[in-house]
Amino acid sequence: MNLKEFSDILGLSPTTVSRALGGYPEVKESTRRRVHEAARTHGYRPNRRAASLATGRAMAIGHVIPTAFNHEMVNPIFADFIAGAGDVYARNGYDMVLSVVPDGDEARAYRNLADAGSVDGLIVHGPRTDDPRIAMLEANALPYVVHGRAPIDTIAYSYVDIDNLRAFRRATDLLLDLGHRRIALLNGLETMDFARRRRDGVVQALTARGLSLQPHLHTTSEMTEHMGHEGALRMLRGDGPPTAFVVSSHIMAIGVRRAIGDAGLTMGRDVSVVIHDDMLSYLANGSTVPVFTATRSSVRAAGRRCAEVLMERINDNSTPPVQEVWECDLVLGASTGPAPQ
Structure with missing residues (x-):
């Protein structure tokens, strides 16, 4: 069924039908509902080219x-x-x-x-x-x-x-409340605005407790599993290793978890981890009990x-x-x- 045939069924012009399906504000709400209901009833799907010609939009x-x-x-x-x-x-x-x-x-x-x-x-x-x-x-x-x-x-x-800053301040405050003082940040590239705000949240929480983000406990990189593993393992095997990590992504945290195991430690007992979880469809943070403590928001x-x-x-x-x-x-x-x- 083409646009003209569908319009004839409704007794409306093709332009009105296209505008109703496209959400134009000048189309009355009653007309919009009528067109959408008829589209479902008749299985009509608009032809992009026809809609573009009728509305003057690229669609x-x-x-x-x-x-x-x-x-x-x-x-x-x-x-x-x-x-x-x-x-x-x-x-x-x-x-x-x-x-x-x-x-x-x-x-x-x-x-x-x-x-x-x-x-x-x-x-x-x-x-x-x-x-x-x-x-x-x-x-x-x-x-x-x-x-x-x-x-x-x-x-x-x-x-x-x-609110990246507030999320990462809360994450750091949680670790501080648990008694952690050597807290590491594995962050995204801090030329990106979200990563800069996350770093600022960690710094604010530490500063409020008289602490600072130590350079050897701070990395900024692409947020991959490999970079998470490499950064965490280097810190864990270095001087003054962290007792806790704040990690900018679930993907990076998988590498951190692997690094903790490689260092002969147990996550949640020897080393704590808080991550940011985007609630990804194909990367769930556990089923009943979350694997990672996380700041969470659906991307x-x-x-x-x-x-x-x-x-x-x-x-x-x-x-x-x-x-x-x-x-x-x-x-x-x-x-x-x-x-x-």
Whole structure:
């Protein structure tokens, strides 16, 4: 069934039907509900090209991924984010354009997508300190939403983020309350805004107790299992080894757990570990009892919310920006215990 045939069934114009399925605000809510119910009844799925011609939109959302400076974008975290966003795109009749570009070409890729009219909006991943992409996107007026945020006070832009600083301060406070004093941080690359905020949370908690983050107990790297294992094992075999780790990702924490075993120690008894858990679909933190004590927030839910905000901005980009910072849960698992005597 094509768009015209479906429109004839409803007695509406193809443009009205396309706009109702696309979530345009000028379509009455009663009409929108009627069109969606009829689409389910008749099994109608909009033809992207026809919808584009009827609405004047590309009916696509852009994601730009650099080939090497991707860090969070080539692992299960990105996959879960896209799964959440994809649910929203599908409901609104949108496709996704994934553009993989060489390092340093992100700005050019954003400009090309905007100039070509091949997308109606963009989601920006991995914001960095003094990120130039936000000012560039603001200048070309293409709707966008940032997953995370950058410390740019001069531009009001839409973002969905978690409170990384507070989450990692709480994680460190928990370990301090358990008597730990030699606490290590295995962090992501601190050119990334989320990692900088996480480090600041750890530092604030330690400073409040008259302690400091020791250089030999602090690493900043890509958040892989290998880097977690390498960093943790080096610390455990060095002078003044940590009794506890704060770890920036579940994937990295798997390597930390392996390092603790390689050092002949037991996690939760000899060495405690608190991680950040993005609640990944294919990497569960235990079934009944969590393996790791963790600050927890669903990256799939974040993807869904970023896409919802972007749909709203595509429909009306003149509204005030949406800025959401989510609190993380702190869940207790088997990986933490009192500091060893």
